[in-house]
Amino acid sequence: MRLDVFDPEMCCSTGLCGPAPDEALIRIEEALERLRAEGVEVSRHQLSRDPEAFLGNDVVYQRILSQGTEALPMVAVDGDLRFASRYPTYEELREALQITR
Amino acid sequence: MRYLFFSGKGGVGKTSLASATAVRLADSGLRTLLVTTDPASNLGDVFEQAIGPAPVSIAPVPMLDAQEIDAEEAARIYREKALGPLRGLLPDEMLRTMDEQMRGPCTVEIAGFDEFVASMFREEYDVIVFDTAPTGHTLRLLELPSAWSVHIEESAQGSGQTCIGPVDQLQTSKEQYDRAMALLKDGSSTHFVFVAQPEHTSVAETLRASSELTELGILNQRLIVNGVIPAEAAEHPFFASRRAMQLSQIAEIARHFPAETLEVPLLNGEVKGVAMLRTLGRWVDLDVYAIR
Amino acid sequence: MSTPSAEAPRRFFAAGKGGVGKTTMAVAAAAFHALNGRRTLLVTTDPAAHIGRVLECEVDDEPKAVPGVAGLDAARIDPHHETRRYKDTVLLDARRRYAADTVQRIEEELNSPCTEEVAVFRRFLDYLLTDHYETVVFDTAPTGHTLRLLQLPLSYSQQIAAKAQGGQKAGAAEDAEAGRMREALALLGDAGQTTFAFVVYPEATPIAEAARASEELREIGLETSLVIANQVLAQEVCVHPLFRQRYEMQQKYLKEIPERFPGAQVQRVHLHERDVIGLDAILRVAGEAFGG
Numbered sequence: 001m002r003l004d005v006f007d008p009e010m011c012c013s014t015g016l017c018g019p020a021p022d023e024a025l026i027r028i029e030e031a032l033e034r035l036r037a038e039g040v041e042v043s044r045h046q047l048s049r050d051p052e053a054f055l056g057n058d059v060v061y062q063r064i065l066s067q068g069t070e071a072l073p074m075v076a077v078d079g080d081l082r083f084a085s086r087y088p089t090y091e092e093l094r095e096a097l098q099i100t101r
Numbered sequence: 102m103r104y105l106f107f108s109g110k111g112g113v114g115k116t117s118l119a120s121a122t123a124v125r126l127a128d129s130g131l132r133t134l135l136v137t138t139d140p141a142s143n144l145g146d147v148f149e150q151a152i153g154p155a156p157v158s159i160a161p162v163p164m165l166d167a168q169e170i171d172a173e174e175a176a177r178i179y180r181e182k183a184l185g186p187l188r189g190l191l192p193d194e195m196l197r198t199m200d201e202q203m204r205g206p207c208t209v210e211i212a213g214f215d216e217f218v219a220s221m222f223r224e225e226y227d228v229i230v231f232d233t234a235p236t237g238h239t240l241r242l243l244e245l246p247s248a249w250s251v252h253i254e255e256s257a258q259g260s261g262q263t264c265i266g267p268v269d270q271l272q273t274s275k276e277q278y279d280r281a282m283a284l285l286k287d288g289s290s291t292h293f294v295f296v297a298q299p300e301h302t303s304v305a306e307t308l309r310a311s312s313e314l315t316e317l318g319i320l321n322q323r324l325i326v327n328g329v330i331p332a333e334a335a336e337h338p339f340f341a342s343r344r345a346m347q348l349s350q351i352a353e354i355a356r357h358f359p360a361e362t363l364e365v366p367l368l369n370g371e372v373k374g375v376a377m378l379r380t381l382g383r384w385v386d387l388d389v390y391a392i393r
Numbered sequence: 394m395s396t397p398s399a400e401a402p403r404r405f406f407a408a409g410k411g412g413v414g415k416t417t418m419a420v421a422a423a424a425f426h427a428l429n430g431r432r433t434l435l436v437t438t439d440p441a442a443h444i445g446r447v448l449e450c451e452v453d454d455e456p457k458a459v460p461g462v463a464g465l466d467a468a469r470i471d472p473h474h475e476t477r478r479y480k481d482t483v484l485l486d487a488r489r490r491y492a493a494d495t496v497q498r499i500e501e502e503l504n505s506p507c508t509e510e511v512a513v514f515r516r517f518l519d520y521l522l523t524d525h526y527e528t529v530v531f532d533t534a535p536t537g538h539t540l541r542l543l544q545l546p547l548s549y550s551q552q553i554a555a556k557a558q559g560g561q562k563a564g565a566a567e568d569a570e571a572g573r574m575r576e577a578l579a580l581l582g583d584a585g586q587t588t589f590a591f592v593v594y595p596e597a598t599p600i601a602e603a604a605r606a607s608e609e610l611r612e613i614g615l616e617t618s619l620v621i622a623n624q625v626l627a628q629e630v631c632v633h634p635l636f637r638q639r640y641e642m643q644q645k646y647l648k649e650i651p652e653r654f655p656g657a658q659v660q661r662v663h664l665h666e667r668d669v670i671g672l673d674a675i676l677r678v679a680g681e682a683f684g685g
Contacts, residue, residue, distance in 0.1 A: 009202035048183035068195040112412025301668045339630040369638040
């Protein structure tokens with residue numbers, strides 16, 4: 001079970017370099033931490049640091065070509081694009097991963 | 102390898118003296134690199150030739166190279182390394198937005214410091230002379246190795262990301278940062294030379310900076326007082342008064358430096374061009390640095 | 394003193410490299426406007442707060458009245474103090490909202506050396522936008538850093554706009570911040586409200602540096618309205634050849650200033666016999682620099 005998070009450009013993972021720590025960024029990192037603890041493989045990607053991840057996923061790449069930065073962030077489950085232009089919540093991610101207790 | 106750091110609040114002649122010292126060292130047969138980390142650098146003006154982010158040779162001084170570390174430029178290169186390969190693959194508008202987004206307060210700071218540390222480890226020179234930025238900046242450069250290596254350590258154990266990118270993407274490693282700090286504190290390889298003018302602001306600033314360095318464990322400090330009015334030029338009451346003021350400032354500051362203070366006289370023109378640097382260099386005493 | 398001027402700026406920046414009398418000019422400007430009836434704040438970004446020595450008073454991290462100058466307060470922006478304040482504020486809020494390991498991650502990122510830039514900038518913005526004073530005078534850091542401080546609003550606002558574009562809902566905090574950035578930009582770019590004054594020593598290198606810095610400001614829409622040539626030698630005291638030659642050199646460069654700074658008013662302030670300390674000396678400087 002693999003989650004790929006395609007992030008917009010950012011200085012620090014909490015958005016600290018901006019006016020205040022970004023709640024959305026903090027919430028998504030918390031969600032991802034929980035999922036990592038539950039055994040999900042999680043990777044975060046930024047265009048400036050590992051562009052291959054973006055270019056290597058056709059649907060993600062096409063979205064970027066047509067919408068530019070507005071397409072980000074995107075989240076894919078096992079390579080399938082599930083969320084675009086926003087960060088999902090922990091519950092939404094669990095549902096997408098169809099994790100059963 | 103030896104290091105000389107010239108420190109001093111702007112406008113005191115620090116750049117002139119760092120440059121004149123570098124010229125003397127090179128003329129004495131040592132392979133010398135003069136580096137400025139001052140973002141408003143004027144080395145190019147002083148040597149009357151173009152000086153860039155990589156060492157360039159100074160034509161009239163065979164053993165001397167000079168380099169201007171420009172943090173903005175270093176950050177731009179970092180951004181270009183990341184974005185260059187993406188040209189043609191991504192919409193231009195997106196690349197422009199990404200370029201803007203990669204300009205947080207961190208990138209310039211870290212990129213500049215990364216370059217500075219890298220320049221300390223250029224093995225092809227016998228001595229490296231740093232014309233560091235005005236005092237506050239100098240101290241930030243010196244405090245950064247420990248703050249930065251702590252940050253890298255914490256990040257490596259935590260998210261694996263630093264402010265500027267993945268820990269492993271930095272040009273210089275944590276090991277080099279730590280080595281840099283050790284070298285800066287090692288009196289047998291590094292001299293800190295304060296340049297001051299004999300007037301109250303410069304003296305106060307120098308004393309403050311000197312004690313901050315002492316607190317960081319940097320003890321090998323010397324003082325050059327620049328712009329001293331020669332006795333024979335102080336005929337007119339105006340300059341007699343100024344000279345008297347200068348002498349009392351010199352007395353006050355020299356006490357704080359264990360090594361002998363060098364006094365450099367006010368010259369009749371500006372220090373521009375290699376010839377003038379060699380003139381100024383006649384007052385520079387190389388023996389005190391015990392290089393070689 | 395002349396009657397309150399309708400042209401007194403809301404914001405005044407003493408720009409230029411350190412050590413050429415920028416601090417003195419900032420103090421002079423602040424005293425001048427305060428004594429002309431404007432409620433004035435003098436802000437120094439020099440952690441050592443040399444303005445305190447010049448005004449012979451204490452300068453703290455919060456605005457404090459300057460004894461002897463009615464209507465004048467002074468404050469310093471100390472990077473260490475601001476960083477601590479900023480960290481404490483962020484962590485206090487974070488502990489209320491997030492789990493322990495998230496708080497730890499935020500703390501790890503706060504320990505990055507970059508945080509200081511963010512903290513100092515936020516405080517600078519507070520003083521820039523304050524309603525409590527009619528005139529705020531800044532003795533900003535030397536040119537390169539000044540530009541970065543001033544350019545931050547541009548890249549920040551673009552970052553926020555870009556984040557908004559990215560589909561993330563900008564929080565209330567970000568909206569407020571974006572508003573402050575816009576206000577800051579509008580204020581800085583309005584020459585009727587904000588004065589950029591470059592202080593230069595009449596020599597080639599300081600003038601070249603200042604001209605470059607002025608041009609960089611112009612590129613982001615900020616015009617230089619005043620150039621103050623400082624420590625100008627009076628002809629009658631320059632009897633000895635050393636000073637005659639220095640006088641000639643200065644006169645040559647003084648003539649160049651208007652060309653290098655088109656559109657700016659140029660004022661000359663003469664070299665004093667003693668250090669410029671204390672209100673009397675400051676007001677003599679203010680008379681030459683701003684008296685008109």
